[in-house]
Amino acid sequence: MSSTRKLEAEVGDLDLDGVLAAARAGDEDAFRALVAPHLRALHVHCYRMLGSYADAEEAVQEATVRAWRGLAGYQGTGPLRHWLYRIATTTCLKLINRRGREPLASTAEVAWLQPYPDVLLDQLTDDDADPAAVVERRESVALAFMAALQLLPATQRAVLILREVLDWPAREVADLLDTTVAGVNSALQRARATLAVAPTVDPHRGRLSRHEQRVLDDFLRAWHARDIPALAALLRDDIALTMPPQAIRIVGRDAVARFFATVPANGRLDRVRLVVTRANGHPALAAYLPDNGEWDCRGYGIMVLTIIGEQVATITGFPDPDLFPMFDLHVTTR
Numbered sequence: 274m275s276s277t278r279k280l281e282a283e284v285g286d287l288d289l290d291g292v293l294a295a296a297r298a299g300d301e302d303a304f305r306a307l308v309a310p311h312l313r314a315l316h317v318h319c320y321r322m323l324g325s326y327a328d329a330e331e332a333v334q335e336a337t338v339r340a341w342r343g344l345a346g347y348q349g350t351g352p353l354r355h356w357l358y359r360i361a362t363t364t365c366l367k368l369i370n371r372r373g374r375e376p377l378a379s380t381a382e383v384a385w386l387q388p389y390p391d392v393l394l395d396q397l398t399d400d401d402a403d404p405a406a407v408v409e410r411r412e413s414v415a416l417a418f419m420a421a422l423q424l425l426p427a428t429q430r431a432v433l434i435l436r437e438v439l440d441w442p443a444r445e446v447a448d449l450l451d452t453t454v455a456g457v458n459s460a461l462q463r464a465r466a467t468l469a470v471a472p473t474v475d476p477h478r479g480r481l482s483r484h485e486q487r488v489l490d491d492f493l494r495a496w497h498a499r500d501i502p503a504l505a506a507l508l509r510d511d512i513a514l515t516m517p518p519q520a521i522r523i524v525g526r527d528a529v530a531r532f533f534a535t536v537p538a539n540g541r542l543d544r545v546r547l548v549v550t551r552a553n554g555h556p557a558l559a560a561y562l563p564d565n566g567e568w569d570c571r572g573y574g575i576m577v578l579t580i581i582g583e584q585v586a587t588i589t590g591f592p593d594p595d596l597f598p599m600f601d602l603h604v605t606t607r
Contacts, residue, residue: 289353297344304341311354312337313396315361317389321414321434322365324423326387326599328372336364358439359449362431369427380420380471384518388577388591389414390600391551413438416553416577416589421471429464436461485580489549489556492578492585496533499542505530509584516590529588538562546570550600552577559602572597572604 295303312333319329319336340360347356377383394414413434422430428450435441435449436457443454450457488507495503505526514523514532523529537560538544546561557577561570574592578585597604 290349293347293349293353301341304344307353308337308340308357310398311357313393313398314354315357317394317397317414318358318434318439319361319365320389321419321422321438322362322427322430323368323385324383324387324419325385326389326596328368328385332361332364332368335368336361339364355441355445358435362435362449366427366431374423374427376426377424380417380424381515381520381522383420383423384520386416386420386423386517386589387593388416388552388557388575388589388596391554392601393599394554414553415579416555417579417587419553421468424467424471425464429460429467432457432460433464433468484583485556488580488583488585489578493547493549493558496542496545496547499540501530501534504533507585509581509586512585512587514588514590516592519592545573546606548602548606550575550602552600555579557600559597559600561606564605570606572602572606575600 289307292303292306296307315336316329316333319332320326323329323332336357340357343360347353374385422433425433431450432446435446436443443457447454447457452460492504492507494500495507508526508529510526511524512526512529514529515521523532533542534540544563548559548561550557550559552575555577557575559575560573562573563569564571572594574590574594575596577589577591579587594604
């Protein structure tokens, strides 16, 4: 067993004091063992704050370095994960400030929005949490909710996530953000008011239900058969198709059907290979386009679908092949 795995086992056996002492003495393996159980949750937290998988990667790396350098400041009076969340939150707030990202007026303007693979959400664990709370935390990365969060000023966003997703006490949030409990409650009220009027779609709960799987199967059949009427029948009257980072928003069944009939591969949907995956608790489809040959296909982008009742309510397309490795998908295939 490697030294890092041995220390991880020790942490699992609640030998926190010994591993913490070793980390404070400069043992990097001990530090990695301390933070390893929390990295996925921290990454998802940063993703909620930032709306971007790539930005969350940057924030977690920066926060981990800050935690290593400031480990002497952890007194052990509270859970280690709370201390790490504090560092991750302030890191995200600084990154938002560096990027100059002001609150947006519309979810359609969130150019940096990226999907989050469900296979990584499945790595979330919290031994101290009620199972229902863990499920609720996973649902809080639904794409509509993620886009709506970007309408909030950074501090309001942090308050909402810490109070309503992580269930932190108002006093603890106030201490972190250097404000008062009254200030936290006021920020939370304003954040709720903003989200109340933002367009949202109920997040998908758990695995696909039978009817959702049937809708997805019918969508795939209609797509590969280039059956536009059948495809249109699967769309809600008020369906919205967006494609961040492009400022494209197509609304309505007829308009979206015309888009599919003319734009992807010039309307040759049968040439576009779709591979089923999942993102943000929703069914998703990775699209491959022919690449200089009859058989080779190159990844083009990922479509995330929300399904309400028997129809597709929204389609969010991410035309970025760099996303494919995040979903453990090959960029080229045949």
